[in-house]
Amino acid sequence: DVKVTQSSRYLVKRTGEKVFLECVQDMDHENMFWYRQDPGLGLRLIYFSYDVKMKEKGDIPEGYSVSREKKERFSLILESASTNQTSMYLCASMGQGSGNTIYFGEGSWLTVV
Amino acid sequence: GQQLNQSPQSMFIQEGEDVSMNCTSSSIFNTWLWYKQDPGEGPVLLIALYKAGELTSNGRLTAQFGITRKDSFLNISASIPSDVGIYFCAGSNAGNNRKLIWGLGTSLAVNP
Numbered sequence: 001d002v003k004v005t006q007s008s009r010y011l012v013k014r015t016g017e018k019v020f021l022e023c024v025q026d027m028d029h030e031n032m033f034w035y036r037q038d039p040g041l042g043l044r045l046i047y048f049s050y051d052v053k054m055k056e057k058g059d060i061p062e063g064y065s066v067s068r069e070k071k072e073r074f075s076l077i078l079e080s081a082s083t084n085q086t087s088m089y090l091c092a093s094m095g096q097g098s099g100n101t102i103y104f105g106e107g108s109w110l111t112v113v
Numbered sequence: 114g115q116q117l118n119q120s121p122q123s124m125f126i127q128e129g130e131d132v133s134m135n136c137t138s139s140s141i142f143n144t145w146l147w148y149k150q151d152p153g154e155g156p157v158l159l160i161a162l163y164k165a166g167e168l169t170s171n172g173r174l175t176a177q178f179g180i181t182r183k184d185s186f187l188n189i190s191a192s193i194p195s196d197v198g199i200y201f202c203a204g205s206n207a208g209n210n211r212k213l214i215w216g217l218g219t220s221l222a223v224n225p
Contacts, residue, residue: 004155040217041217042116042201042215042216042217042218043156043201043215045212048212058212090155090156092155100144100146100161100205100213101146101158101161102146102158102203102213103158104148104155104156104157105155106154106155107153107154107155
């Protein structure tokens with residue numbers, strides 16, 4: 001089974017702090033994604049990466065950056081956290097030629113106070 | 114970004130009832146996926162569809178890829194309490210297979 005592991009399930013951070021959300025997948029997938037999920041808004045794509053050191057903006061990249069130094073690891077960075085970034089963050093991965101099947105981690109609940 | 118039209122937005126049913134939900138798109142897709150999200154967890158893949166007209170089952174769940182390639186539905190038969198959760202549809206088109214388009218979800222509550 002594909003395993004996507006998010007390092008933190010629950011975080012509380014202060015406004016202005018730099019926040020790192022880490023994600024690791026164990027299936028050698030080329031593609032990795034970061035989504036945020038808010039009530040009534042569904043899943044919104046922040047950034048994705050299709051190869052090491054490669055990244056593309058999703059639908060809501062403002063206020064976020066990402067890092068993919070190794071194939072199995074994809075990090076989401078909030079340079080200066082704000083209260084409107086309080087949300088559930090979901091990491092996902094997908095292999096090439098896997099029929100677009102995307103596998104999610106368990107999610108990270110971030111509260112910015 | 115683009116979103117799919119998923120309906121209904123929420124459902125409250127009695128245990129044992131059948132459930133039907135659907136997604137429509139303004140553009141053609143070559144893949145339709147259905148996911149379920151339990152409270153506090155990440156979404157989990159239920160069924161993947163790759164061919165127009167395809168009908169696929171997974172236990173009590175059945176999903177179909179619409180002939181027009183612009184819609185898909187998911188049916189759950191004889192619902193049980195553990196079916197509670199949010200069901201999401203997602204699709205992708207030939208133009209950008211890496212980027213899925215998502216519905217807003219159908220929230221299902223089952224009364225035992």
